[in-house]
Amino acid sequence: MSEAVIRTDTSPPGLLASLDPLLREWLPRQRWFAGKGRPVTGFSLVAATELLPADSRLGLHHVLVRAHQRHTPAGGAAEEPGDCYQLLIGTREALPPRLAPALIGHVAEGPAAGRTAYDALYDTRPAEVLLEALRTRARIGGLRFERSPKDDIRAGLVPRLMTAEQSNSSVVYGDTFILKLLRRIVPGVNPDLELPLALAREGCPRVPAPAGWMVADLAGRSWTLGVLQPYLQGATDGWELALRELAKGEDFVAEARALGRATAEVHTALARALPTATVGQAQVRRLADGMSERLEGAARAVPLLRSYAPALGTAFTALADLAAEGRTWTAQRVHGDLHLGQCLRSPDGEWSLIDFEGEPAKPLAERRLPQPAVRDVAGMLRSFDYAAHSAEVRVPGWADSCRAAYCTGYAEGGGRDPRTDPVLLRAYETDKAVYEVLYEARHRPDWLPVPLAAVRRLSVPEPA
Numbered sequence: 001m002s003e004a005v006i007r008t009d010t011s012p013p014g015l016l017a018s019l020d021p022l023l024r025e026w027l028p029r030q031r032w033f034a035g036k037g038r039p040v041t042g043f044s045l046v047a048a049t050e051l052l053p054a055d056s057r058l059g060l061h062h063v064l065v066r067a068h069q070r071h072t073p074a075g076g077a078a079e080e081p082g083d084c085y086q087l088l089i090g091t092r093e094a095l096p097p098r099l100a101p102a103l104i105g106h107v108a109e110g111p112a113a114g115r116t117a118y119d120a121l122y123d124t125r126p127a128e129v130l131l132e133a134l135r136t137r138a139r140i141g142g143l144r145f146e147r148s149p150k151d152d153i154r155a156g157l158v159p160r161l162m163t164a165e166q167s168n169s170s171v172v173y174g175d176t177f178i179l180k181l182l183r184r185i186v187p188g189v190n191p192d193l194e195l196p197l198a199l200a201r202e203g204c205p206r207v208p209a210p211a212g213w214m215v216a217d218l219a220g221r222s223w224t225l226g227v228l229q230p231y232l233q234g235a236t237d238g239w240e241l242a243l244r245e246l247a248k249g250e251d252f253v254a255e256a257r258a259l260g261r262a263t264a265e266v267h268t269a270l271a272r273a274l275p276t277a278t279v280g281q282a283q284v285r286r287l288a289d290g291m292s293e294r295l296e297g298a299a300r301a302v303p304l305l306r307s308y309a310p311a312l313g314t315a316f317t318a319l320a321d322l323a324a325e326g327r328t329w330t331a332q333r334v335h336g337d338l339h340l341g342q343c344l345r346s347p348d349g350e351w352s353l354i355d356f357e358g359e360p361a362k363p364l365a366e367r368r369l370p371q372p373a374v375r376d377v378a379g380m381l382r383s384f385d386y387a388a389h390s391a392e393v394r395v396p397g398w399a400d401s402c403r404a405a406y407c408t409g410y411a412e413g414g415g416r417d418p419r420t421d422p423v424l425l426r427a428y429e430t431d432k433a434v435y436e437v438l439y440e441a442r443h444r445p446d447w448l449p450v451p452l453a454a455v456r457r458l459s460v461p462e463p464a
């Protein structure tokens with residue numbers, strides 16, 4: 001439980017102690033809280049920075065806090081160091097009704113005693129403070145705000161918090177920029193900044209180029225805290241579009257093909273921009289072992305998965321066997337969590353890819369490793385299947401035709417047709433379906449039947 005507080009703190013001492021009981025109750029209820037199902041046993045402060053001095057109306061603190069948790073809900077003494085979260089905490093004498101959804105609680109003691117603490121991203125003035133800091137390349141305590149010389153960030157853009165279900169929190173400024181504040185943060189550069197910056201250097205237009213970014217310099221490391229990007233006005237995400245077409249009983253083949261082309265273009269640019277590697281027998285064995293371990297873990301956590309586990313595992317052994325015969329693959333930086341919701345179609349019909357964070361639950365070092373590009377393709381193929389299984393209207397063959405069109409588009413866009421590598425594709429698709437079972441069990445139990453349907457299909461051996 002003991003982590004030295006990094007003394008860049010400019011917030012009044014005792015602030016976290018006074019918030020502790022409130023955060024214990026509030027934090028686990030947030031959509032972006034990663035440690036669901038394990039009780040929070042306490043907090044330690046990593047850094048706290050006063051962004052606005054508390055006057056009678058509004059106080060504002062940027063807080064990095066580590067949530068300590070028990071390993072399992074069943075108890076046991078074991079505690080883990082816990083995840084670090086980024087919070088923007090406002091304090092006011094009273095919350096106006098429009099800020100009711102932002103309530104953290106009433107502070108009983110300490111420097112903010114008698115005031116109400118709330119999630120300040122919901123509030124206009126605090127969100128303006130962040131944009132202003134990016135615009136002026138501010139340095140506040142250990143916080144560093146940067147901006148790309150290419151972008152002109154206008155002062156006074158009006159902020160609004162996005163209300164969509166998210167793993168992080170995003171604020172849109174005047175329909176011109178969108179700032180994503182990462183909620184669970186880790187030391188090092190986050191791929192959600194690293195990859196869009198690299199793609200911008202390559203001149204790849206498929207990914208909005210970072211206009212600014214926010215970093216904490218702590219204990220000799222830079223922690224990415226947030227990224228500001230141009231807001232694609234009027235864009236619709238692929239998930240919404242796919243469901244719309246499904247509801248009308250329409251196919252999605254042309255869009256799926258365009259998405260395949262866009263994905264291949266991004267992959268080609270990433271392979272040019274950042275190191276690639278050859279993966280041979282030893283690495284593929286580790287990859288297959290990792291997939292098997294994830295399957296075992298998911299089967300322990302989700303009993304419904306257990307009876308399928310042996311059959312699903314054959315996809316991973318088949319991959320290891322192929323590598324043992326001498327087959328090698330090229331690895332490169334990839335998106336890491338690609339699905340329809342990460343693809344935005346602008347009104348001019350062009351597709352962009354967003355959210356390069358990778359699977360947030362994986363360690364950063366692992367997310368930044370070069371991997372076979374088929375991994376992203378498998379994510380998209382799963383997503384067409386998700387859409388078809390979530391829609392109220394069932395359209396026979398809808399997912400299959402999208403999947404085929406996406407692969408065709410991928411090959412047209414300069415990628416290698418994923419269908420020429422069926423063993424690797426199946427292994428990644430199986431791994432993704434297993435991940436989804438665990439994800440849905442933790443976050444959206446009502447959705448569990450969707451990946452479970454895929455699990456059933458994938459556990460039937462493919463005809464030779």
Ligand SMILES: Nc1ncnc2c1ncn2[C@@H]1O[C@H](COP(=O)(O)OP(=O)(O)O)[C@@H](O)[C@H]1O
Nearest residue numbers: 166167168169178208229230231232341354355
């Ligand atoms: N550049 C952008 N332009 C328009 N909308 C965006 C942009 N970036 C993100 N969004 C919207 O914000 C949502 C959340 O963004 P995302 O990066 O996926 O965040 P998270 O990691 O929290 O899920 C997206 O689904 C999309 O609707």
Ligand SMILES: O=P(O)(O)O[C@H]1O[C@H](CO)[C@@H](O[C@H]2O[C@H](CO)[C@@H](O)[C@H](O)[C@H]2O)[C@H](O)[C@H]1O
Nearest residue numbers: 166167239337339340341355382383386436439
């Ligand atoms: O968008 P995130 O980076 O937060 O990704 C996580 O949440 C996704 C759901 O919002 C989840 O995606 C799964 O559901 C999607 C439909 O809502 C579907 O299109 C995807 O194919 C499916 O994997 C994603 O797995 C998770 O990491």
